[in-house]
Amino acid sequence: xxxxxxxxxxxxxxxxxxxxxxxxxxxxxxxxxxxxxxxxxxxxxxxxxxxxxxxxxxxxxxxxxxxxxxxxxxxxxxxxxxxxxxxxxxxxxxxxxxxxxxxxxxxxx
Amino acid sequence: xxxxxxxxxxxxxxxxxxxxxxxxxxxxxxxxxxxxxxxxxxxxxxxxxxxxxxxxxxxxxxxxxxxxxxxxxxxxxxxxxxxxxxxxxxxxxxxxxxxxxxxxxxxxxxxxxxxxx
Numbered sequence: 543x544x545x546x547x548x549x550x551x552x553x554x555x556x557x558x559x560x561x562x563x564x565x566x567x568x569x570x571x572x573x574x575x576x577x578x579x580x581x582x583x584x585x586x587x588x589x590x591x592x593x594x595x596x597x598x599x600x601x602x603x604x605x606x607x608x609x610x611x612x613x614x615x616x617x618x619x620x621x622x623x624x625x626x627x628x629x630x631x632x633x634x635x636x637x638x639x640x641x642x643x644x645x646x647x648x649x650x651x
Numbered sequence: 652x653x654x655x656x657x658x659x660x661x662x663x664x665x666x667x668x669x670x671x672x673x674x675x676x677x678x679x680x681x682x683x684x685x686x687x688x689x690x691x692x693x694x695x696x697x698x699x700x701x702x703x704x705x706x707x708x709x710x711x712x713x714x715x716x717x718x719x720x721x722x723x724x725x726x727x728x729x730x731x732x733x734x735x736x737x738x739x740x741x742x743x744x745x746x747x748x749x750x751x752x753x754x755x756x757x758x759x760x761x762x763x764x765x766x767x768x
Contacts, residue, residue, distance in 0.1 A: 586761060589755060630695065632696075634754060639713070
């Protein structure tokens, strides 16, 4: 099983600032099969990024993904009030078991 | 518009069973793999199971293998999760999610399963 470790656990920033969220994997993720999701309280997750760097339909361009191998990053260039939420990375390179990171909580400073 | 609506959650005693359903509308259900993902209260997301387009291939997370069964009825546009021998640690919100390009592009609102005596 590929284990995903997200850092930091909590990130405190102000609207307008840049957010950088990290996701490390215990094994190299083939084909960069890594996705990012946003989840707000009481709601289902929303797909933001797949294949490490491809934005999903309707996702604003302030969200970007990068990385390869075992180190991946989600960057939000200028935080909007609606961006404060929990973010999860997910690997889908292993068809036997898809795994998620434990999440990064992005909170208003 | 794509909609996924889960149902069937509730309170069940340890060792009991429940069957969750996920009704799909707004897309050709039989063209997509589907997942179940769960989230314990205050915790993160955990993938539970997946099924291919016609139900011929399934996969399970280790802790549910042998106890949970995923299935689908493409004529009824419905996904199922039969959960047997339930444990306290199975308490969670269960989401169904469509799979597109291997990722979950649409999710239901979730249904809460509580395992407690």
